[in-house]
Amino acid sequence: MQRLTALYQTTLGKKAVVAVTGLILYGFVVGHMLGNLKVFTGNDAAGEPHIDIYAHFLRTMGEPMVPYSFLLWVARIILIAALVLHVYTVVLLSRRNHAARHENYADPRYSQASAPARWMMVSGVLLLAFIVFHLLQFTFGKIGGAPFVEGAVYANLYHAFHQWFFVGLYVIAMAALALHVNHGVWSLFQTLGLDNPDRNRIFRLLATLSSVGLFVGFASVPLLFFLGLMPSPPTGEAVHLTEGVM
Amino acid sequence: MKLHLRIWRQKDGSSPGQFGEYDLDGVRDEMSFLEMLDVLNEQLIDGGEEPVAFDSDCREGVCGMCSLVINGKAHGPLAGTTTCQLYMRHFNEGDVVTIEPWRSSAFPVLRDLIVDRSAFDRIMQAGGYVTLHSGPKPEPNSIPIEPEVAEQALDAATCIGCGACVAACPNGSAMLYTAAKVSHLGLLPQGQPERYGRVKKMVDQMDQEGFGACRNYAECEAQCPKEISINFISQMNRDYLKATLSEPVDRRSKMSSQ
Ligand code: SF4
Ligand code: FES
Numbered sequence: 423m424q425r426l427t428a429l430y431q432t433t434l435g436k437k438a439v440v441a442v443t444g445l446i447l448y449g450f451v452v453g454h455m456l457g458n459l460k461v462f463t464g465n466d467a468a469g470e471p472h473i474d475i476y477a478h479f480l481r482t483m484g485e486p487m488v489p490y491s492f493l494l495w496v497a498r499i500i501l502i503a504a505l506v507l508h509v510y511t512v513v514l515l516s517r518r519n520h521a522a523r524h525e526n527y528a529d530p531r532y533s534q535a536s537a538p539a540r541w542m543m544v545s546g547v548l549l550l551a552f553i554v555f556h557l558l559q560f561t562f563g564k565i566g567g568a569p570f571v572e573g574a575v576y577a578n579l580y581h582a583f584h585q586w587f588f589v590g591l592y593v594i595a596m597a598a599l600a601l602h603v604n605h606g607v608w609s610l611f612q613t614l615g616l617d618n619p620d621r622n623r624i625f626r627l628l629a630t631l632s633s634v635g636l637f638v639g640f641a642s643v644p645l646l647f648f649l650g651l652m653p654s655p656p657t658g659e660a661v662h663l664t665e666g667v668m
Numbered sequence: 669m670k671l672h673l674r675i676w677r678q679k680d681g682s683s684p685g686q687f688g689e690y691d692l693d694g695v696r697d698e699m700s701f702l703e704m705l706d707v708l709n710e711q712l713i714d715g716g717e718e719p720v721a722f723d724s725d726c727r728e729g730v731c732g733m734c735s736l737v738i739n740g741k742a743h744g745p746l747a748g749t750t751t752c753q754l755y756m757r758h759f760n761e762g763d764v765v766t767i768e769p770w771r772s773s774a775f776p777v778l779r780d781l782i783v784d785r786s787a788f789d790r791i792m793q794a795g796g797y798v799t800l801h802s803g804p805k806p807e808p809n810s811i812p813i814e815p816e817v818a819e820q821a822l823d824a825a826t827c828i829g830c831g832a833c834v835a836a837c838p839n840g841s842a843m844l845y846t847a848a849k850v851s852h853l854g855l856l857p858q859g860q861p862e863r864y865g866r867v868k869k870m871v872d873q874m875d876q877e878g879f880g881a882c883r884n885y886a887e888c889e890a891q892c893p894k895e896i897s898i899n900f901i902s903q904m905n906r907d908y909l910k911a912t913l914s915e916p917v918d919r920r921s922k923m924s925s926q
Pocket of ligand 1: 799827829830832845867895
């Protein structure tokens with residue numbers, strides 16, 4: 423612990439914290455995207471959408487060893503801590519960088535810095551705003567015209583994504599995610615000192631594939647709903663899920 | 669060839685600077701960029717004006733003194749070239765050429781295009797040394813070194829300490845320079861005894877000088893006249909993390925059983 427706090431005092435240490443928390447958040451979005459694909463797998467024999475069952479499973483996993491929602495909350499706490507550290511540390515570093523280069527050139531030219539790298543702060547701020555919005559909409563159910571029913575994931579998605587502005591917003595946010603991951607997933611390995619010429623191509627390939635894969639995987643959900651390619655939710659599905667969620 | 673030059677003029681560190689505009693005729697293809705400035709200065713002196721102050725020494729690309737940002741790029745438009753080795757044949761009749769000093773808070777402007785790069789010297793002093801015996805010359809080849817490793821160390825050692833990496837970095841980071849210096853010693857057997865202490869001291873000094881934090885843009889590598897690889901930055905990150913997280917702090921205290 424002493425070593426960790428000492429490390430955090432230095433710029434390289436702070437960068438390592440951004441890299442590790444970034445890796446945690448990256449792991450989460452990949453898992454989230456894969457989980458979302460359950461939207462496309464239809465309903466079980468009882469007519470309940472797979473995605474609803476999956477959402478319920480996330481709350482009951484580990485039972486009876488651990489109480490209801492316990493593991494979900496562990497994951498949530500880790501993710502919130504990672505996000506807060508990630509953002510806070512980036513703000514500190516970015517202030518330092520502005521101070522280090524307070525005057526710019528008359529006509530600065532870039533030779534190699536990629537656009538996603540230079541737009542990290544913009545894509546990051548967009549993502550942060552999106553996270554707040556997304557939680558308000560689909561976790562707390564505070565946004566959206568249609569009635570929100572906790573646990574009725576499929577129905578909630580179905581209603582929200584028949585409105586063009588939500589679809590547009592989600593697609594834009596996922597574009598920001600794609601940009602952020604495109605640089606971030608390579609950059610974190612470089613910061614942690616794991617990149618070298620032997621591995622460089624594979625890390626960069628991972629970053630590119632992740633960015634494309636996350637965009638396609640995430641954006642397909644709102645788009646397919648909007649294009650009317652998804653079946654309507656089974657009626658009365660909310661009845662199955664009266665036990666509390668959250 | 670006729671050029672229009674926009675050159676940063678600043679009396680000293682405490683006065684504000686601004687661009688001066690100059691027309692220069694008679695620039696020949698085979699002149700180096702610095703020779704072109706020499707010609708301009710002769711003109712200025714003849715006309716009773718202050719000449720433009722700029723740094724140079726060897727003028728053959730090895731000392732690291734020359735330091736100009738030309739049209740937004742450190743050491744000008746050509747990759748792998750110092751300003752002194754940049755020839756005027758790469759410019760065209762009527763070009764507008766903007767010339768600025770390195771921009772970094774850790775490199776304050778002293779006058780016109782000259783900046784104070786002693787921050788680099790202090791990073792070097794903090795840990796850029798090895799302990800060797802003095803006295804009679806040792807047997808050559810008495811320390812075996814893997815040739816590939818020696819080559820890599822030499823790649824790092826080609827850094828001339830010019831500071832273009834800092835000038836090129838939109839984040840004002842000195843990672844490439846520090847990494848080159850840490851690595852060229854850290855890779856060789858002679859550099860092993862101080863390896864982890866060195867990276868710690870040099871990076872901490874780099875922080876103290878107020879350089880920015882690396883965002884892995886790799887602008888430094890692209891604009892470095894010696895094309896030092898960002899691979900060295902990764903190596904330095906690795907050594908630094910190891911030095912702070914796992915190198916023993918207390919090697920010799922007594923331990924108890926439990
Ligand atoms: S790393 Fe390259 S740009 Fe930086 S000081 Fe060394 S030679 Fe100059
Ligand atoms: S003057 Fe020595 S490197 Fe340019």
